[in-house]
Amino acid sequence: MVRAMAIEETGGPENIKLIDVPVGDPGRGEIRIRHEAIGLNYIDTYFRTGLYKSKMPLVLGMEAAGVVEAVGDGVTHLKPGDRAAYAAQPPGAYAEARVMPAAQVCPMPDGVSFEQAAALMLQGMTVEYLFHRVVPIAKGDRVLFHAAAGGVGQIACAWAKSEGIELIGTASTDDKCAIAAKAGAAHTINYSTEDFVARVKEITGGEGVGVVMDGVGKDTFDRSLDCLRPVGMMISFGNASGPVPPVNLLDLASRGSLQLTRTTLFTFLADHDRCQAMAKHLFDKLLAGDIEATIGQRYPLEDAAEAHRALEARETVGSTVFTL
Missing domain, CATH: 3.90.180.10 (Medium-chain alcohol dehydrogenases, catalytic domain)
Structure with a gap:
């Protein structure tokens, strides 16, 4: 026993x-x-x-x-x-x-x-598949990663930095943003005090990112779509704030022929x-x-x-x- x-x-x-x-x-x-x-x-x-x-x-x-x-x-x-x-x-x-x-x-x-x-x-193998097994991500690409100070997030920040990927990390406090930056995030956004969509557009010169990696779920999903450039990929991989409500596929079309996947390790x-x-x-x-x-x-x-x-x-x- x-x-x-x-x-x-x-x-x-x-x-x-x-x-x-x-x-x-x-x-x-x-x-x-x-x-x-x-x-x-x-x-x-x-x-x-x-x-x-x-x-x-x-x-x-x-x-x-x-x-x-x-x-x-x-x-x-x-x-x-x-x-x-x-x-x-x-x-x-x-x-x-x-x-x-x-x-x-x-x-x-x-x-x-x-x-x-x-x-x-x-957490580490989650990051491995997110960066290497869902959609091609290359040096110089931009990725938005939510909850960047968490366990998965800190690994993702360091992983991205080691491969020359420009990671924009969000977190709920300034202290957590500092943790994400120390881990390797190129940019951080305190989503409690900043509009993360506006900040992403500012950072990317209005273009948006090629990939969003979202393990938060319900609270961040919809607005994350607005952070993507045309034909960008939304990778939903968790439900920390609750499951994502049903998605109207026409919304993906109207936002720029976006791609969407719900993955699991x-x-x-x-x-x-x-x-x-x-x-x-x-x-x-x-x-x-x-x-x-x-x-x-x-x-x-x-x-x-x-x-x-x-x-x-x-x-x-x-x-x-x-x-x-």
């Missing part, structure tokens, strides 16, 4: 409870991994609230790093004793150990710590080879010093409810990890 943080019904952070769960041996295509650090991500709140449906009871969490204890038949890229990390479905990371599918678990190179990997896997990770390549790209960026694992908060695993509350109240900066 191992300790785990789970919900028996959807609702607020107070529904997260400490339970004991059995951990058996891995079957074919599975591993058993003992966690050393666990990542907190906004997607965890979607499962907790019921926005994303799942069977109950549910151990939360999509990301962790640790040591492989056992492997099942057919697993060739990992062996017992390997240091490994993952961002993967199904949920179940908020536990001391678990048995899970092996295909999306990735070997960790020397020089990457468990906490770094737990802070980076989901796990589509890109579903292919084993692509997942491993994305993780290697991420670790290479980290080891080269192009990006950092900015851990703003650490909580004991049993304080998962408080961590969820802080995340939803926008009190966190950078990544949050659970310690064991």
